[in-house]
Amino acid sequence: MTERISFTQEDCSETGYAMSIAGRVIVLKQSSLPEKCQNSSHQLYFCSGGNGSNSNPIGRSVFTVSLADGERIRWNRSDVLGILKPHLLPDSARLHLSQIRPFGVVDQREAEPKYSGYSFLPDGRYSAGVWLADEKEAMEYIEMQKDYQHRVMICDRNDFCVFEMLKGKVIYPSQEVIDKFLLGQQDGGMNIKL
Known part of the structure; x- marks a missing residue:
């Protein structure tokens, strides 16, 4: 562009x-x-x-x-x-946006992050991952990025992909797994990992 x-x-x-x-x-x-x-x-x-x-x-x-x-x-x-x-949104601004952590979240010095968030341009370029303390931060990162990024990925501490969105559509995990996760949160438990 x-x-x-x-x-x-x-x-x-x-x-x-x-x-x-x-x-x-x-x-x-x-x-x-x-x-x-x-x-x-x-x-x-x-x-x-x-x-x-x-x-x-x-x-x-x-x-x-x-x-x-x-x-x-x-x-x-x-x-x-x-x-x-x-x-x-120009690619350079997309890369800067991908490095912004959600606001009002846990200070990185107070909690060990459970996830890292990545956002990719259509040509595969991306900036370093952003540390995310918990599931709430991961969901807020996705919400921040989804309209602006070609691909958004959340990985766990072992760098395994636990969530992936391409062009605003969730491609991993399946909708069934997401529904079970959300149901577990409503019941007060965390039965399924993000």
């Missing part, structure tokens, strides 16, 4: 204040960016939350991670142009 000069409203699947932007890749308005950051790669951020990230927000703070350099930055909701159409 060729580098764009800038992203516009036409490149967004949704704009305005009526939608939630938390957990999505957002486009910032060019006018909100510092002069030295006027290319399209500096317009793309992953929104991790904040009072301004909700639909019809009561606050204005939007917490983000830059998909150009990984820096965490707070913006105002008025700086947000909209949610980027997933197919327009």
